[in-house]
Structure formats: structure tokens, C-alpha cells
Amino acid sequence: MGLLWSSDMNLETLEFIIFPDGRVEEKVSGIVGNSCQEVTAAIEAQLGRVISQEKTSQYYNQAIDQAHHISEQTN
Numbered sequence: 001m002g003l004l005w006s007s008d009m010n011l012e013t014l015e016f017i018i019f020p021d022g023r024v025e026e027k028v029s030g031i032v033g034n035s036c037q038e039v040t041a042a043i044e045a046q047l048g049r050v051i052s053q054e055k056t057s058q059y060y061n062q063a064i065d066q067a068h069h070i071s072e073q074t075n
Contacts, residue, residue, distance in 0.1 A: 011030050012028075012029070012030040012031050012039075013027075013028070013029045013030050014026065014027070014028055014039070014040065014043075015027040015028075015029075023051075024047050026040060026043070026044070026047075028040060028056075029056070029058065030058070031058065032058050032059075032061045033058075033059065033061065034059065036058075036059065
């Protein structure tokens with residue numbers, strides 16, 4: 001089961017896989033930085049306890065972009 005929506009020009013995707021034992025796996029793509037946690041917080045609160053999280057490279061992209069921008073300003 002998946003839920004897709006588009007925001008601006010970027011495709012933001014939330015995918016939910018519901019297993020027979022009731023576990024739910026959530027995959028987020030197209031959202032850079034920690035804003036993915038803001039997007040999913042309300043859904044996760046309704047689903048129950050979060051057992052584990054794996055951050056993707058998209059999560060870390062914002063921090064890298066900001067560090068690069070700061071470095072350019074100081075040089």
C-alpha cells in the first residue's frame with residue numbers, strides 16, 4: 001500500500017508496507033533534511049510505537065548543502 005503526492009516540482013513519496021503480523025514499514029523519499037520527520041510525525045503517532053529508523057542520504061543532504069554554503073561565504 002502506498003501513498004503518493006507531489007509538492008511543487010519535486011515528487012515527495014511516502015510508502016507504507018503493511019505486513020500480515022501488523023507491522024508497518026514506512027519509506028520516505030523526495031524530502032531533504034530532517035523535515036521528513038515533521039511530515040511523518042502525525043502518521044507515526046497514529047500507527048503506534050516506532051521500533052527503528054534508518055536515515056537515507058536525503059536526510060543528510062541538507063546539512064552538507066548548508067556546510068558548503070557557509071564555507072563559500074567565509075572564503
